[in-house]
Amino acid sequence: MKKFIHYTFLFLTSVAGLLFFMAFPRLFAFRVEGSEHLGFKLAAFFKALAATAAQFFEPSSWNFFESWNQExxxxxxxxxxxxxxxxxxxxxxxxxxxxxxxxxxxxxxxxxxxxxxxxxxxxxxxxxxxxxxxxxxxxxxxxxxxxxxxxxxxxxxxxxxxxxxxxxxxxxxxxxxxxxxxxxxxxxxxxxxxxxxxxxxxxxxxxxxxxxxxxxxxxxxxxxxxxxxxxxxxxxxxxxxxxxxxxxxxxxxxxxxxxxxxxxxxxxxxxxxxxxxxxxxxxxxxxxxxxxxxx
Structure with missing residues (x-):
């Protein structure tokens, strides 16, 4: 039971890390269009994080084995x-x-x-x-x-x-x-x-x-x-x-x-x-x- 909890937690943290990694670029954006200064956009980051997580529950997101199973x-x-x-x-x-x-x-x-x-x-x-x-x-x-x-x-x-x-x-x-x-x-x-x-x-x-x-x-x-x-x-x-x-x-x-x-x-x-x-x-x-x- 202890090992099951350990590996379940490890899997969930891996998924969470992957979601954070994919949504992380949306955390930064130019403060003003055409400006060279970056700012934080927490709302855009959380929106991208939620959208990325939602893809796990879309059937089309799981059709990837054929693309991997190529020579x-x-x-x-x-x-x-x-x-x-x-x-x-x-x-x-x-x-x-x-x-x-x-x-x-x-x-x-x-x-x-x-x-x-x-x-x-x-x-x-x-x-x-x-x-x-x-x-x-x-x-x-x-x-x-x-x-x-x-x-x-x-x-x-x-x-x-x-x-x-x-x-x-x-x-x-x-x-x-x-x-x-x-x-x-x-x-x-x-x-x-x-x-x-x-x-x-x-x-x-x-x-x-x-x-x-x-x-x-x-x-x-x-x-x-x-x-x-x-x-x-x-x-x-x-x-x-x-x-x-x-x-x-x-x-x-x-x-x-x-x-x-x-x-x-x-x-x-x-x-x-x-x-x-x-x-x-x-x-x-x-x-x-x-x-x-x-x-």
Whole structure:
């Protein structure tokens, strides 16, 4: 019952947010026709909010499945989901690799590595995209070597480069989180007991420590999932990719589009992501209970 109330409230707040988003531009208007000064028009805003909400109850507003169930829309949908899930796999692999290599470094070197991770994690995505573009352009100009396809042109949509760009900040964030969890776990008594018994550092890290941090990592992995998702908006726009974000953008620019249609398009896109997030969280809780870890 508690979960039912939670998800019902979540759905209602999502609908309310969508209605507010669609009616929000009507809140502002020029004070005098031809003037450059904007003013507030609360009456127009509430009128637009009521009119938008009323569209939910119009039968014609719910005739949108045929427009979504087209080959071009499905191709964009699957392409964007492919970028998201490949980015997640790349994030987990590279982030884990960085964390485990970090734990095998001498203690004095770890502080320097942390400074490097903090520096790159603080860089904005736009700067990272620009730096990688310049690097690839320089390699192509000097050596006539095209390492990856960057832009979606002539019907060919790239995967590797958008996936790398989409994963850079999430994998750095994931590596930092994993390092923090590992360092805290490495100070516990069972690690000291294993060292006293003569177990190697690799055995302690990959067998005992990893099994104990999996529940905590899985529970907090939802942050990485939604970070990858939000980065996709920037990546598809910057690299002219014909993905599902472009489809949503065109839909929002369509005059008179019903809120039910927007809600369906966004919901269909978010559903696989939410399912994966729920499965990861569920597995993390089960693994925590099995190992007697209170999360």
């Amino acid at each position: 071009t829309v499905i191709d964009r949908y699957t392409y964007s989901l492919e970028i998201i899930f490949v980015s997640l796999l790349f994030t987990v692999f590279i982030g884990s690799l960085i964390a485990y290599l970090f734990m095998n470094l001498p203690y004095k070197q770890r502080t320097k590595v942390k400074h490097v991770l903090n520096f790159f994690e603080g860089l904005p995505n736009l700067l990272i995209i620009f730096m990688m573009q310049m690097l690839l352009f320089t390699i192509y100009r000097e050596f006539n070597l095209r390492l990856v396809t960057m832009y979606g042109l002539a019907g060919k949509e790239p995967l590797i480069f958008p996936m790398i760009i989409n994963s850079i900040l999430p994998l750095l964030f994931f590596a930092q989180f994993l390092i923090k969890v590992m360092e805290e776990e490495y100070e516990k008594h069972y690690i000291l007991l294993g060292q006293a018994k003569g177990l190697s550092k690799i055995q302690l890290l990959f067998i005992h420590l990893t099994r104990n941090i999996i529940p905590v990592v899985f529970i907090h992995f939802k942050t990485i999932i939604f970070l990858v998702l939000t980065n996709l908006v920037l990546v598809e726009h910057m690299f002219v990719l014909d993905g599902y974000i472009q489809e949503l953008y065109k839909l929002l620019l369509t005059h008179g589009v019903s809120p039910a249609k927007i809600l369906f398009y966004v919901g269909v896109f978010m559903m696989p992501v939410i399912i994966v997030e729920r499965l990861v969280t569920f597995y993390g809780k089960k693994a925590g209970i099995a190992r007697g870890i209170d999360i």
